[in-house]
Amino acid sequence: MTQPAPSGEPETAAPVLALVDDDDDIRSSLSRALRLRGFEVETFASAAAFLGTDMPLRFDCLILDYGMPGMNGLELQCELNARGAAPPIVFITGHGGVPESVQAMKGGAIDFLEKPFRQPVLIERIQAACEIAAERRLRNAADRALAERFSRLTAREMEIVERMIESPSESSSKEVGRHLGISPRTVDHHRARILEKLGVRSVAELIDLARQRG
Amino acid sequence: MTQPAPSGEPETAAPVLALVDDDDDIRSSLSRALRLRGFEVETFASAAAFLGTDMPLRFDCLILDYGMPGMNGLELQCELNARGAAPPIVFITGHGGVPESVQAMKGGAIDFLEKPFRQPVLIERIQAACEIAAERRLRNAADRALAERFSRLTAREMEIVERMIESPSESSSKEVGRHLGISPRTVDHHRARILEKLGVRSVAELIDLARQRG
DNA sequence: CCTTGCCTAGGTAATGTTGCGAATTTCGCC
DNA sequence: GGCGAAATTCGCAACATTACCTAGGCAAGG
CATH class of the missing domain: 3.40.50.2300 (Response regulator)
Structure with missing residues (x-):
C-alpha cells in the first residue's frame, strides 16, 4: 500500500x-x-x-x-x-x-x-x-x-423516543403512557425494544444518543 | 451574581x-x-x-x-x-x-x-x-x-456527577456507590442534593445538562 | 463552645422496571 | 382472499431502584 x-x-x-x-x-x-x-x-x-x-x-x-x-x-x-x-x-x-x-x-x-x-x-x-x-x-x-440505528425504530418507538427527549424528567413508562394514551406496560415493551435496537442499556444513554442526533 | x-x-x-x-x-x-x-x-x-x-x-x-x-x-x-x-x-x-x-x-x-x-x-x-x-x-x-450552577456542587457531588456522565448505564446508586467505595444510601443522598442544586428532576436531565457543559 | 457545612449511613414506603404470557391489529406476500 | 411475520397492545407479579425521614462523625470558623 x-x-x-x-x-x-x-x-x-x-x-x-x-x-x-x-x-x-x-x-x-x-x-x-x-x-x-x-x-x-x-x-x-x-x-x-x-x-x-x-x-x-x-x-x-x-x-x-x-x-x-x-x-x-x-x-x-x-x-x-x-x-x-x-x-x-x-x-x-x-x-x-x-x-x-x-x-x-x-x-x-x-x-x-x-x-x-x-x-x-x-x-x-x-x-x-x-x-x-x-x-x-x-x-x-x-x-x-x-x-442508521435510529432508522430501525418503528413509528411508535420513534414517537416514544421523541417524547422522552422532549422531557427527560417525564420519561417513565407511566408518564409516557399517559401522554400517549396507552398502558405503561406497553411503553415498557417498546422501550425494551428501543434500548435493544439502539444498543444502549439505560434511558440516560438513550437520551444522550438521541441528543447527539437531534 | x-x-x-x-x-x-x-x-x-x-x-x-x-x-x-x-x-x-x-x-x-x-x-x-x-x-x-x-x-x-x-x-x-x-x-x-x-x-x-x-x-x-x-x-x-x-x-x-x-x-x-x-x-x-x-x-x-x-x-x-x-x-x-x-x-x-x-x-x-x-x-x-x-x-x-x-x-x-x-x-x-x-x-x-x-x-x-x-x-x-x-x-x-x-x-x-x-x-x-x-x-x-x-x-x-x-x-x-x-x-455557575455546577460550581455549587461539592467535590464529592461533582465526583458522582462525573461518574454518572462517564457511564450513564451504571449511574444507579448501587453501581456508583460500589465504584466509589461508599454505601448506595450515601450516593442517594448526594444525588438528591445534585438534582436539587441543578434544578433537574431526573438523572436523564442531569446527564443531558452535564453533557452540554462538557 | 457552638454553628455550619459536608460526608456518611439505615429503614421504610413509594416508585419504576422487568419477565412471563397473551390478544388484537397491521402489513407484505403468495 | 388467505397466511404468516411483525407491530402494538395489555395484566400480573417479582424484582430493583429511588425518595423521604432521620442521624452520627468530622473539620472549619466565629
Missing part, C-alpha cells in the same frame, strides 16, 4: 485529493508533487468537469483554482455548499485579492494561497486541510451510523 | 464598538459615522491602549486596523484569543494582503476589509458582525449560568 508518510506517520489510507485548475502546467506539476508525497490526486480542468463526476463527495480535500473560465472557484464552492456537501477546500489563486479570499474563508474554505506559491507551503496547508477532513469524515460516519 | 441585570436598560439597544486605529482621521470620521448609525463607539489609538483598558471584553465588536505601529491587529487578535476572550473582529487594513486576511479569518475574524472602504459597506459588515456577537453572547451567558 502506498503510504502518504506526511511526517513519517503511518496514515490509515492515502488522502484523495481533487485538483481543479484550468492551467495545464499547474495540474501536471502539482499533481505529480502531491503524488510523490503520497496523496492520491484526480485532476479536473474546469469546475464543470468536476461537477460532472458522479461522486464529487468522495474527495478528502479540494484544491481549487479561484480564477477559471466559466464557473470560477468561488461559485463552485457556493454550489457545493448549496448541495449540502462542503468538503474542505484549499483555494489557489493567480489574481484574486483580499475580498475574494475573505469571501472564500467565510464560505468555509480551509485555506487560500496566492500564486505563485512555494510547493512545500501548499503541501503543508493541504496536509492540515486533510486532517480537518479526516475529523469531519469521522464525525459524519458516526452520524450516519447513528441515523 | 454580582449583577442581577437591572431591568431599566434595554439590552438590545446600542451595540458597543471598539475602534482601534492609529490613524486620527479614520478614528474621528468613522466613529462619527458609526455613532450616527446608532452605535456606541470607543476609540483607541493603539493595541496597547485597548489592552490597557480594564475591560476589553465589554465590547460587542472590535474594528481593528491591521497595520499599526507597535502591536498590530493580528497580534492583538492572537493575544485576545490566548486570553480566551475572542470577540467578533472586523479588520480594516491599508497595506495587508491575502495572507494576512486569511490568517485573520483563520483566527476567527468575522470580516476583513481593505482601505479605502466605502463606509456603507463597512457599516453593513459591522452590523452583521454585531448580530453574530449577539448570538455568541447569548450562548456564553447560557454557558456561564450553567457553569
Whole structure:
C-alpha cells in the first residue's frame, strides 16, 4: 500500500485529493508533487468537469483554482455548499485579492494561497486541510451510523423516543403512557425494544444518543 | 451574581464598538459615522491602549486596523484569543494582503476589509458582525449560568456527577456507590442534593445538562 | 463552645422496571 | 382472499431502584 508518510506517520489510507485548475502546467506539476508525497490526486480542468463526476463527495480535500473560465472557484464552492456537501477546500489563486479570499474563508474554505506559491507551503496547508477532513469524515460516519440505528425504530418507538427527549424528567413508562394514551406496560415493551435496537442499556444513554442526533 | 441585570436598560439597544486605529482621521470620521448609525463607539489609538483598558471584553465588536505601529491587529487578535476572550473582529487594513486576511479569518475574524472602504459597506459588515456577537453572547451567558450552577456542587457531588456522565448505564446508586467505595444510601443522598442544586428532576436531565457543559 | 457545612449511613414506603404470557391489529406476500 | 411475520397492545407479579425521614462523625470558623 502506498503510504502518504506526511511526517513519517503511518496514515490509515492515502488522502484523495481533487485538483481543479484550468492551467495545464499547474495540474501536471502539482499533481505529480502531491503524488510523490503520497496523496492520491484526480485532476479536473474546469469546475464543470468536476461537477460532472458522479461522486464529487468522495474527495478528502479540494484544491481549487479561484480564477477559471466559466464557473470560477468561488461559485463552485457556493454550489457545493448549496448541495449540502462542503468538503474542505484549499483555494489557489493567480489574481484574486483580499475580498475574494475573505469571501472564500467565510464560505468555509480551509485555506487560500496566492500564486505563485512555494510547493512545500501548499503541501503543508493541504496536509492540515486533510486532517480537518479526516475529523469531519469521522464525525459524519458516526452520524450516519447513528441515523442508521435510529432508522430501525418503528413509528411508535420513534414517537416514544421523541417524547422522552422532549422531557427527560417525564420519561417513565407511566408518564409516557399517559401522554400517549396507552398502558405503561406497553411503553415498557417498546422501550425494551428501543434500548435493544439502539444498543444502549439505560434511558440516560438513550437520551444522550438521541441528543447527539437531534 | 454580582449583577442581577437591572431591568431599566434595554439590552438590545446600542451595540458597543471598539475602534482601534492609529490613524486620527479614520478614528474621528468613522466613529462619527458609526455613532450616527446608532452605535456606541470607543476609540483607541493603539493595541496597547485597548489592552490597557480594564475591560476589553465589554465590547460587542472590535474594528481593528491591521497595520499599526507597535502591536498590530493580528497580534492583538492572537493575544485576545490566548486570553480566551475572542470577540467578533472586523479588520480594516491599508497595506495587508491575502495572507494576512486569511490568517485573520483563520483566527476567527468575522470580516476583513481593505482601505479605502466605502463606509456603507463597512457599516453593513459591522452590523452583521454585531448580530453574530449577539448570538455568541447569548450562548456564553447560557454557558456561564450553567457553569455557575455546577460550581455549587461539592467535590464529592461533582465526583458522582462525573461518574454518572462517564457511564450513564451504571449511574444507579448501587453501581456508583460500589465504584466509589461508599454505601448506595450515601450516593442517594448526594444525588438528591445534585438534582436539587441543578434544578433537574431526573438523572436523564442531569446527564443531558452535564453533557452540554462538557 | 457552638454553628455550619459536608460526608456518611439505615429503614421504610413509594416508585419504576422487568419477565412471563397473551390478544388484537397491521402489513407484505403468495 | 388467505397466511404468516411483525407491530402494538395489555395484566400480573417479582424484582430493583429511588425518595423521604432521620442521624452520627468530622473539620472549619466565629
